[in-house]
Amino acid sequence: MTKTPLSLHVDDVTVFSRALSKQLDETSPSHLALMNMVARAAGFQNLQHMRAAAAARNRLDTREAPPIVDxxxxxxxxxxxxxxxxxxxxxxxxxxxxxxxxxxxxxxxxxxxxxxxxxxxxxxxxxxxxxxxxxxxxxxxxxxxxxxxxxxxxxxxxxxxxxxxxxxxxxxxxxxxxxxxxxxxxxxx
Known part of the structure; x- marks a missing residue:
């Protein structure tokens, strides 16, 4: 797995917590399973979907800077x-x-x-x-x-x-x- 930082923005912590607690049940998930649960709780299909969305957002945010005018x-x-x-x-x-x-x-x-x-x-x-x-x-x-x-x-x-x-x-x-x-x-x- 890559160590690329992946930001997560949650609009409503309550909804996020409920979705995550439903997935956790009483088992102790692995690291990857927990990351997928976090991604699903945030509204993504899985961790890869969340990474792809973040990468697309970064590509769109890195537009060409306007030229500097003297x-x-x-x-x-x-x-x-x-x-x-x-x-x-x-x-x-x-x-x-x-x-x-x-x-x-x-x-x-x-x-x-x-x-x-x-x-x-x-x-x-x-x-x-x-x-x-x-x-x-x-x-x-x-x-x-x-x-x-x-x-x-x-x-x-x-x-x-x-x-x-x-x-x-x-x-x-x-x-x-x-x-x-x-x-x-x-x-x-």
């Missing part, structure tokens, strides 16, 4: 965006640049080819410092977008953002939604 990097990146979700300045740190670009990446349409002018116009609406070319080129060099050699057919590269980028995208998207809603409200008025 909150400081996320905060530094979010400070570069205004209340409307637009990038206010180009960061000096490469890691912060990349996180900021992920936020811009999330605004591009999925699986749609855009010309250079369309990409520049789109980026111009998402930043305030007037350097769409730097943003576009850096997105290409970071692998967030692809383009043809003749600078046409820009496409967003589909891949899962890292945990920090997901956090930045989430916060900036909330700000951006507020901006888009206010723009729609002003257009309809």
């Amino acid at each position: 909150a400081r990097s996320v905060e530094r990146t979010l400070n570069l965006f205004d209340a409307l979700g637009r990038l206010r300045q180009w960061p000096s740190r490469r890691a912060v640049q990349t996180l900021a670009l992920w936020a811009l990446w999330s605004t591009f349409p999925v699986e749609k080819a855009l010309g250079e002018k369309a990409v520049n116009a789109h980026l111009a609406s998402e930043h305030t410092f007037g350097d769409a070319a730097t943003l576009r080129r850096t997105m290409i060099s970071c692998g967030l977008m692809t383009r043809n050699r003749d600078c046409s057919d820009y496409r967003r590269v589909e891949r899962k953002p890292p945990a920090e980028a997901q956090a930045v995208i989430s916060h900036v998207s909330t700000r951006r939604r507020a901006r888009l809603e206010s723009e729609r409200a002003s257009q309809s008025a």
Whole structure:
């Protein structure tokens, strides 16, 4: 027999004790027989059934831990965006640049080819410092977008953002939604 610890949770001790006492009668059971009696009193068919249930519970409980997010990097990146979700300045740190670009990446349409002018116009609406070319080129060099050699057919590269980028995208998207809603409200008025 293995020496793996096997926990037993009993909701009602009274019911458990009664079930166990009925099985014990007046005989002195062996170690294995006593363990099977305990398992049956707990509502299992036998000890193996109890072990299998515990093993399944452990497998389900050991899920993948959520990725750890570097909150400081996320905060530094979010400070570069205004209340409307637009990038206010180009960061000096490469890691912060990349996180900021992920936020811009999330605004591009999925699986749609855009010309250079369309990409520049789109980026111009998402930043305030007037350097769409730097943003576009850096997105290409970071692998967030692809383009043809003749600078046409820009496409967003589909891949899962890292945990920090997901956090930045989430916060900036909330700000951006507020901006888009206010723009729609002003257009309809």
